[in-house]
Amino acid sequence: xxxxxxxxNVETLQHLQDAFSVVSGAPIRICGTxxxxxxxxxxxxxxxxxxxxxxxxxxxxxxxGPVMVDDQIVCRVHxxxxxxxxxxxxxTARQLRLVSLATGVIARLCQRERQLRTRVDExxxxxxxxxxxxxxxxxxxxxxxxxxxxxxxxxxxACSIRLLNEDxxxxxxxxxxxxxxxxxxxxxxxxxxxxxxxxxLSSGQAVPxxxxxxxxxxxxxxEAKREGIVSGLCAPMMYRDRPEGAIRVYMSxxxxxxxxxxxxxxxxxxxxxxxxxxxxxxxxxxRSANMQRQLRLAGEVQRRMIPTGSPDAPGFDIAAIYVPCFxxxxxxxxxxxxxxxxxxxxxCDVVGKGVRASLLTASIRASLRAxxxxxxxxxxxxxxxxxxxxxxxxxxxxxTLFYGVLDGRxxxxxxSNAGHIPPVMIRGEDVIHLDVGGSVLGIDSxxxxxxxxxxxxxxxxxxxxxDGLNEAMNFEDEPFGMERIETAAAQAVQRGDDxxxxxxxxxxxxxRFAGLxxxxxxxxxxxxxxx
Numbered sequence: 195x196x197x198x199x200x201x202x203n204v205e206t207l208q209h210l211q212d213a214f215s216v217v218s219g220a221p222i223r224i225c226g227t228x229x230x231x232x233x234x235x236x237x238x239x240x241x242x243x244x245x246x247x248x249x250x251x252x253x254x255x256x257x258x259g260p261v262m263v264d265d266q267i268v269c270r271v272h273x274x275x276x277x278x279x280x281x282x283x284x285x286t287a288r289q290l291r292l293v294s295l296a297t298g299v300i301a302r303l304c305q306r307e308r309q310l311r312t313r314v315d316e317x318x319x320x321x322x323x324x325x326x327x328x329x330x331x332x333x334x335x336x337x338x339x340x341x342x343x344x345x346x347x348x349x350x351x352a353c354s355i356r357l358l359n360e361d362x363x364x365x366x367x368x369x370x371x372x373x374x375x376x377x378x379x380x381x382x383x384x385x386x387x388x389x390x391x392x393x394x395l396s397s398g399q400a401v402p403x404x405x406x407x408x409x410x411x412x413x414x415x416x417e418a419k420r421e422g423i424v425s426g427l428c429a430p431m432m433y434r435d436r437p438e439g440a441i442r443v444y445m446s447x448x449x450x451x452x453x454x455x456x457x458x459x460x461x462x463x464x465x466x467x468x469x470x471x472x473x474x475x476x477x478x479x480x481r482s483a484n485m486q487r488q489l490r491l492a493g494e495v496q497r498r499m500i501p502t503g504s505p506d507a508p509g510f511d512i513a514a515i516y517v518p519c520f521x522x523x524x525x526x527x528x529x530x531x532x533x534x535x536x537x538x539x540x541x542c543d544v545v546g547k548g549v550r551a552s553l554l555t556a557s558i559r560a561s562l563r564a565x566x567x568x569x570x571x572x573x574x575x576x577x578x579x580x581x582x583x584x585x586x587x588x589x590x591x592x593x594t595l596f597y598g599v600l601d602g603r604x605x606x607x608x609x610s611n612a613g614h615i616p617p618v619m620i621r622g623e624d625v626i627h628l629d630v631g632g633s634v635l636g637i638d639s640x641x642x643x644x645x646x647x648x649x650x651x652x653x654x655x656x657x658x659x660x661d662g663l664n665e666a667m668n669f670e671d672e673p674f675g676m677e678r679i680e681t682a683a684a685q686a687v688q689r690g691d692d693x694x695x696x697x698x699x700x701x702x703x704x705x706r707f708a709g710l711x712x713x714x715x716x717x718x719x720x721x722x723x724x725x
Contacts, residue, residue, distance in 0.1 A: 200406075202300070202307065204232065225271075227268065247445070255349055259271045259296070337355050337470075338369050341370060345372055350460070352371055354370045356440055357470070365440060372564070377418075382681070394440055398432055399460075400428065407424070423446065425444070431470070434467065493518070496523065497550050499555075499559060501527075509601060511723040513530075514718070522549055523547070526537075529657075534601075537599070543614065556582070565578040577633075580639060580641060596628075597609065598658075606649055613632070617656060620654070628656075630645065655683065660716065660717060663700070666707070674708065679700060679704075
C-alpha cells in the first residue's frame with residue numbers, strides 16, 4: 195500500500211501543516227490512512243475570522259479531506275477545533291476551502307515527487323542502456339534488451355523494433371516485447387506505404403499516434419484494435435543522419451506522450467542505432483579477421499608448393515625469386531624431376547589474384563605434375579593440362595604457362611610456350627626469344643602446342659619471368675618493360691654473375707626504377723645458367 199511518507203518526508207509535511215493552520219485560523223492535522231497523526235500539533239496564535247460565517251450543519255469532526263494519489267488514499271487532512279471551541283461548533287466556508295486546498299496541494303506534491311522519481315529512473319535506465327550499448331556485440335541480444343527496457347521504463351503495453359532492409363524499401367521486424375504472434379503475422383511494412391515511419395525517418399522526429407484504431411496512417415488498424423493497442427509513439431533510429439529503422443512503443447489506454455517521454459524514446463532510439471552500427475562493424479571485423487586468418491593459412495599452404503631452394507641439376511646453375519602481391523598469389527614456378535636426369539622447368543601466371551587465382555594455380559600445378567610424370571611428349575602434356583583446366587573452370591579462367599625441359603646429357607633445352615611472356619636466352623651479346631608454342635591454357639580444349647629444342651652452350655643464360663616484372667610501374671605510370679629487363683640481364687651476365695646474382699640484379703633494377711610505387715601483381719623470376 196502506498197503511504198504519504200513514500201513521497202514526502204515528515205519535515206515537509208510539518209511545514210505544510212503549520213502554514214495551513216496559520217492561514218485557516220484553526221489547527222490542521224495531517225494523519226495517515228489509519229487516522230494516526232503523521233505530524234506534531236501546530237501551535238499558532240489563532241484568530242477567529244468573523245467575516246466568514248459558519249456553514250450550517252457542518253461540524254469540525256467532519257472537516258477532513260482525503261489525499262488521493264493514483265486512486266489511492268495516502269492520508270487525510272483534519273481540521274481540529276481551535277482552543278476554547280467545541281467539536282460541535284460549525285466551521286466556516288473559508289476553512290472548508292482551505293482543507294480542500296491543502297489536500298490538493300499535498301496530492302500535487304506527491305504526484306510531482308513521483309514524476310521526478312520516474313524521470314530519474316528513466317534517465318538511469320538510459321544511462322544503463324548506454325553502458326550496455328557500448329559493450330553489447332550480439333545484434334539480436336541488443337535489440338531484445340532495448341525492446342524489453344523500453345516497455346519497462348515507459349510503463350508501456352508493448353514495443354517493436356524494425357530495421358530497414360538492404361534497399362531501404364521495407365521495415366523488417368527484428369525484436370518485440372509483449373506482442374502476440376497473431377499480431378506479428380499481420381503482414382509486411384513497406385516504407386512507401388507507412389506514412390508514420392516515412393515521417394519519422396525523413397524528419398528525424400518522433401511521431402505520436404493518439405488513436406491506433408482510427409488513425410488512417412496506421413497500416414493495420416484493425417489488428418491494432420484486436421491487440422488492445424490504443425496509443426503509440428514511433429521514434430526514428432538514426433545514425434549520423436542515416437536511417438537504420440524505427441522503434442514503436444504502444445499503450446493500452448489513451449495516452450498523450452509528454453516532452454520527456456518523447457525525448458527519452460528518441461534518445462534510446464539514437465543510442466540503439468549507433469549500437470546497431472557498431473555491432474555490424476564488429477561482426478564484419480570478426481568475419482574479416484577470420485577471413486584474414488584463413489587467407490594466411492591458405493597462403494602458407496600455397497607457399498609450401500613453391501620450391502624452397504634450387505634443384506640439383508648437373509651442368510646447370512639455377513635460381514628463382516617469387517614475390518606474391520597478396521597473401522595468395524596467381525603465379526607459381528616448379529621444378530619436376532624427369533627420367534634420364536632431365537629436369538622440367540615450369541613458370542605459370544594465372545589470370546586474376548587472390549583466392550580464385552590461388553586455387554587455379556594449385557589445380558594447374560597438380561595436373562601438370564600428374565601428366566608430366568607419365569607423358570613424354572611435351573605437347574601432349576600441355577594438351578592434357580589444358581583439357582583439365584577447360585573441364586573444371588569457366589571460360590574467363592585461363593593461364594599462361596612456360597614449360598621447358600633441361601637435358602644435361604645432351605646439353606639441350608626443349609620448351610613450349612603457352613601464351614606466356616617469351617623468355618630470353620642471352621648468349622654473348624645475342625638475345626634469343628623463346629616464343630614457340632601456342633595460345634594460353636583454359637580457353638579451348640582442342641588447341642595444340644608446338645615445341646622447339648635449343649642447343650645449349652656454356653655461359654648461356656635463360657631468363658623466365660611473369661608480367662609482374664615487366665609491368666612494374668614507376669610514379670609516372672611508365673612500365674619497367676622488356677628492354678630494361680634484357681639490358682639488366684645482359685649487364686649481370688657480362689659481369690659474370692651466377693644465376694642468383696642475375697636474378698637479384700634484375701629485381702634490384704626493377705625496384706630502383708619503380709621506387710616506392712605499390713606493386714599490383716605477383717612477380718616470379720627464374721634464371722638458368724649453363725655451366
